[in-house]
Amino acid sequence: MKRKNWRGALLRPQFAALAAVLLINWLLFPGFFDITLQDGRLFGSLIDVLNRGAPVAILAIGMTAVIATKGVDLSVGAVMAIAGAVAAVLVTGGASAIVAVGAALLVGLLCGLWNGILVTYLEIQPIIATLVLMVAGRGLAQLVTEGSIVTFSDPVLIFIGTGSLFGMPMPIVIAAVLTLLATLIVRKTALGLLIEAVGVNRSAARFAGISSGLLLVLVYTFAGFCAATSGLIVAGDIRGADANNAGLWLELDAILAVVIGGTSLLGGRFSIPMSVVGALIIQAMNTGILISGFSPEFNLVVKSGVIILILIMQAPITSQWLRARTSERKAQ
Amino acid sequence: MVNGSQPVVQARGIVKIFGQHRALDGVDFEVRPGEVHALLGENGAGKSTLIKILTGAYQPDGGEILLEGGPVRFSDPLDAQRHGIGTVYQEVNLLPNRSVAENLFLGHQPTRFGMVQRRVIEVKARELLATYGLEIDVKAELGSYSVAVQQIVAIARAVELSGKVLVLDEPTASLDRNEVAKMFEVVGRLKARGLGIIFITHFLDQVFEIADRVTILRNGKLIGTRTLSEVTTTDVVRMMLGKDLAFDHGGVGVAEAVQGPVRVQFKSLGRQGKVAPFTLSLHEGEVVGVAGLLGSGRTEMARLMFGVDTADGGEISVGGRVVSIRNPAQAVAAGFGFCPEDRKLDGIFGELSVRENIIIALQAKLGWFRALNRDEQDEIAGNYAEALDIRAANHDMPVKLLSGGNQQKVILARWLAIDPNFLILDEPTRGIDVGAHAEIVRTINRLREEGLALLVISSELDEVVAYSNRIVVMRDREMVAELSGADIAPSVIVAAIADNRGSQAAKMETSA
Numbered sequence: 120m121k122r123k124n125w126r127g128a129l130l131r132p133q134f135a136a137l138a139a140v141l142l143i144n145w146l147l148f149p150g151f152f153d154i155t156l157q158d159g160r161l162f163g164s165l166i167d168v169l170n171r172g173a174p175v176a177i178l179a180i181g182m183t184a185v186i187a188t189k190g191v192d193l194s195v196g197a198v199m200a201i202a203g204a205v206a207a208v209l210v211t212g213g214a215s216a217i218v219a220v221g222a223a224l225l226v227g228l229l230c231g232l233w234n235g236i237l238v239t240y241l242e243i244q245p246i247i248a249t250l251v252l253m254v255a256g257r258g259l260a261q262l263v264t265e266g267s268i269v270t271f272s273d274p275v276l277i278f279i280g281t282g283s284l285f286g287m288p289m290p291i292v293i294a295a296v297l298t299l300l301a302t303l304i305v306r307k308t309a310l311g312l313l314i315e316a317v318g319v320n321r322s323a324a325r326f327a328g329i330s331s332g333l334l335l336v337l338v339y340t341f342a343g344f345c346a347a348t349s350g351l352i353v354a355g356d357i358r359g360a361d362a363n364n365a366g367l368w369l370e371l372d373a374i375l376a377v378v379i380g381g382t383s384l385l386g387g388r389f390s391i392p393m394s395v396v397g398a399l400i401i402q403a404m405n406t407g408i409l410i411s412g413f414s415p416e417f418n419l420v421v422k423s424g425v426i427i428l429i430l431i432m433q434a435p436i437t438s439q440w441l442r443a444r445t446s447e448r449k450a451q
Numbered sequence: 452m453v454n455g456s457q458p459v460v461q462a463r464g465i466v467k468i469f470g471q472h473r474a475l476d477g478v479d480f481e482v483r484p485g486e487v488h489a490l491l492g493e494n495g496a497g498k499s500t501l502i503k504i505l506t507g508a509y510q511p512d513g514g515e516i517l518l519e520g521g522p523v524r525f526s527d528p529l530d531a532q533r534h535g536i537g538t539v540y541q542e543v544n545l546l547p548n549r550s551v552a553e554n555l556f557l558g559h560q561p562t563r564f565g566m567v568q569r570r571v572i573e574v575k576a577r578e579l580l581a582t583y584g585l586e587i588d589v590k591a592e593l594g595s596y597s598v599a600v601q602q603i604v605a606i607a608r609a610v611e612l613s614g615k616v617l618v619l620d621e622p623t624a625s626l627d628r629n630e631v632a633k634m635f636e637v638v639g640r641l642k643a644r645g646l647g648i649i650f651i652t653h654f655l656d657q658v659f660e661i662a663d664r665v666t667i668l669r670n671g672k673l674i675g676t677r678t679l680s681e682v683t684t685t686d687v688v689r690m691m692l693g694k695d696l697a698f699d700h701g702g703v704g705v706a707e708a709v710q711g712p713v714r715v716q717f718k719s720l721g722r723q724g725k726v727a728p729f730t731l732s733l734h735e736g737e738v739v740g741v742a743g744l745l746g747s748g749r750t751e752m753a754r755l756m757f758g759v760d761t762a763d764g765g766e767i768s769v770g771g772r773v774v775s776i777r778n779p780a781q782a783v784a785a786g787f788g789f790c791p792e793d794r795k796l797d798g799i800f801g802e803l804s805v806r807e808n809i810i811i812a813l814q815a816k817l818g819w820f821r822a823l824n825r826d827e828q829d830e831i832a833g834n835y836a837e838a839l840d841i842r843a844a845n846h847d848m849p850v851k852l853l854s855g856g857n858q859q860k861v862i863l864a865r866w867l868a869i870d871p872n873f874l875i876l877d878e879p880t881r882g883i884d885v886g887a888h889a890e891i892v893r894t895i896n897r898l899r900e901e902g903l904a905l906l907v908i909s910s911e912l913d914e915v916v917a918y919s920n921r922i923v924v925m926r927d928r929e930m931v932a933e934l935s936g937a938d939i940a941p942s943v944i945v946a947a948i949a950d951n952r953g954s955q956a957a958k959m960e961t962s963a
Contacts, residue, residue, distance in 0.1 A: 309822040319800045328783030328815040387802045
């Protein structure tokens with residue numbers, strides 16, 4: 120039973136799409152699958168896909184939970200910028216890296232809490248409630264950095280963005296650990312089921328005795344935490360906080376990753392690992408276009424084409440058509 | 452009656468196959484002009500499949516459809532509408548935030564130079580509705596009117612667009628007695644105009660009241676078509692179920708049953724503008740029935756008890772201890788369960804599995820960290836599905852694929868799983884088929900024998916009388932009577948409801 124589930128999972132269109140994108144990358148650039156070990160760290164295009172994909176993958180983890188409740192969080196890109204700015208300003212001001220990281224994560228949690236309260240207790244539609252912080256957040260980040268790009272040389276912060284653990288770049292390690300932890304938490308506790316119940320029918324959830332308010336606040340707060348983590352990685356990578364550009368438009372990539380992963384924007388059933396796969400598909404396309412020498416403008420067009428393809432593959436009408444085809448074949 | 456006239460629409464030997472399952476197997480059906488033809492059958496009998504074929508939503512796999520004698524093939528419901536077959540569903544498929552007039556003429560508005568002529572629409576709308584005996588402000592939003600008015604608007608629109616056959620798919624399910632009467636008056640007018648009307652419902656008394664003939668389906672097969680003046684209710688029920696179903700209705704006399712100690716007590720519980728303060732105690736092993744018209748405060752009372760709405764005064768005690776119930780989560784913690792009236796909106800998690808739907812309240816009660824594992828879930832779901840005879844191919848299928856009766860049993864199972872000490876059932880048998888209906892009545896009786904305290908709200912007097920130890924009557928958002936013993940009889944209840952009827956009727960008119 121278990122094994123069958125695994126095999127079924129691997130046959131999902133997302134894995135086929137990821138394999139296809141990787142294969143095309145390999146055709147365009149034969150060295151794509153080469154991985155080398157230098158100075159105790161793995162290098163190669165495949166590692167690069169994972170490494171560059173990590174920030175969006177981490178955003179997608181939090182976004183999955185939010186979308187499962189029938190919500191959306193547009194502010195995660197701005198929260199990334201705020202978190203990066205807070206950490207950068209603190210270390211350049213002389214604070215220890217631990218304090219800076221802790222403060223950045225705390226600010227992320229507070230941003231998420233703010234969103235959660237707007238959505239839950241003021242009953243503002245999620246898209247509007249989080250739009251507030253999406254717009255205001257960048258302003259806040261600029262206030263923190265006082266309008267300039269704050270660079271730093273703190274080894275711990277830089278390690279978060281560029282270091283490695285057991286040969287793996289840190290962003291990959293962080294994303295993997297978060298994916299694993301988040302998946303275990305939602306599936307080993309009742310949180311996953313309760314989140315799905317709230318997403319499917321909030322009124323029925325209330326009648327069934329689920330405290331949906333607390334659950335919603337928790338979910339948005341968690342999305343804020345994920346965004347802050349991503350923000351730290353991006354800041355560490357460029358050794359500075361850029362309030363204008365850090366995490367710019369990444370909320371859209373994160374939403375896309377979740378949708379590609381098969382979680383419906385209408386809420387309900389969700390899968391965190393599949394959202395991470397979605398993020399990797401997006402990054403594999405980005406990397407493929409970069410290394411193949413096409414101009415980056417091409418990127419967006421190809422990306423939208425592939426996304427349409429994946430969404431068509433997921434559409435109910437496609438599976439109906441496939442089922443009809445297979446039963447016809449059986450009948451013959 | 453227009454016996455002998457040529458049928459306006461006729462289905463011959465219709466076959467429809469879904470996968471391995473023959474949903475319809477050689478079914479014949481016809482409607483004559485000026486006839487109300489009721490279509491009856493338990494859920495899953497094939498009623499909706501037949502209707503979907505007649506209205507072009509499905510294509511038949513065998514058989515043919517004749518329209519006024521000539522074979523036709525409808526590609527979709529719009530095509531059927533163009534050929535003269537219109538449908539009105541239980542849930543009104545119109546736009547509640549547009550005006551009545553706009554709803555009537557949406558998609559075929561009279562225009563001049565491409566501009567919609569609002570004034571012309573409004574005049575035409577008023578004229579049109581006048582022929583249905585409905586005089587309302589057609590400029591007001593449709594959603595501001597009662598469901599009954601919305602239904603009549605939907606009928607007017609359907610007749611305007613089609614004009615030969617009108618399919619009414621459970622149009623009375625969410626209407627109260629007055630509204631049903633109004634609806635039947637409209638149906639009578641259309642009948643006189645020579646329309647063929649197909650009427651689908653679960654209410655047998657309504658079938659006998661309005662229909663000329665009845666066709667009964669069971670398991671996708673035609674059981675028979677009868678002229679209603681020549682058969683009795685028992686005949687029809689027997690045809691539907693294929694057996695004589697003992698309904699145990701009337702004079703069961705549970706009223707004298709021994710009652711246990713007080714389980715829950717509501718003392719002067721009330722909320723301004725919703726329900727006047729009421730006091731009610733429920734004993735172990737007791738069913739208290741709630742009677743009253745729609746809008747009399749029945750549901751509002753239940754919502755206060757369960758914390759869906761918070762009371763602005765009064766006190767609730769369970770087993771003698773005062774508890775605070777300000778939201779449903781606290782009610783569940785106190786061991787209360789509530790099967791709401793609107794299953795789809797407040798009860799069912801459509802996308803989630805039958806298993807998850809059964810265990811969800813227990814899981815909510817246990818909290819976030821004491822998750823029921825898969826084996827425990829399977830066992831709980833299995834036990835209650837068996838106890839309540841929930842018919843699902845497996846417990847991992849989405850609950851939305853189940854019939855209404857089975858969905859209701861799933862919600863009942865959800866509450867039994869928390870081992871409740873007090874259960875509220877709001878219209879537990881509304882909109883479900885006869886078989887499931889009887890089973891739910893049996894379950895209520897069994898739960899009473901097992902010592903549960905139940906509050907059952909129902910519009911069906913025969914039913915309330917059959918299983919209640921006591922009956923409270925609601926009128927004008929107030930508890931006006933508490934009946935027990937020999938007073939538990941439909942005539943006494945009707946008298947209690949009807950007392951001071953004049954002012955009530957006037958109110959309903961203004962709200963309509």
